[in-house]
Amino acid sequence: MPAREQRDPLAVARVIGDVLDPFTRSINLRVTYGGNREVTNGCEFKPSQIVNQPTVDVGGDDMRTLFTLVTIF
Template sequence: MTMRSIVPRENESLVVGGVIGDVLDPFTSSISIRVTYSNHREVINGLELKPSHVASPPRVDVGGDDLRTFFTLIMVDPDAPNPSNPSMREYLHWLVTDIPATTGPSFEGRQMVDAAEWRRQNFNTRDFAMLSNLGPPVAALFFNCQRQSGSGGRRI
């Protein structure tokens, strides 16, 4: 059985992009997530963005209908410093906890986890989720970002 055959159809782009496999195990999306950067460009899976587009924190809207449910948002680069030499795989850009379901404008003001507690280089999303008792993922997005001096990727 191939991974593609056990991944829900809506997550096929996450398999093609390497998110499912490299960062996450197969899962079924159960909430909506919308990420928009200051250039008003909404992130869709596989979108190519320039470093200048992602310099500021994005606006993140998380769906859900139970205000007693809180989410954790993790942004990693699974092929840092570049796809041909991913020696820092996964590089942790940021991690935000305690995001309530049905958020309004953004995650700003939420609990930003001190990255010093976790190694930024060689961070492991699966291990973090297991150690923090987070359960399986509920949503995922990714984009690609080309560095000015070469190629590199960043995924959410």
């Protein structure tokens, strides 16, 4: 096990367990602003950093599968 344990951000934020039942992630999801600033739990952005819409990369090869992304501010 690495020196610094890697935990799922949804578990750290208690979304899994309080809001959602535990599940196994089936695809990767990455959200970035400005092409290089990745959104993670506890990440703070200045208004000038989020003027433009984020880039959302959803993994998976099946283009027939649809997803809904919900953001909470």
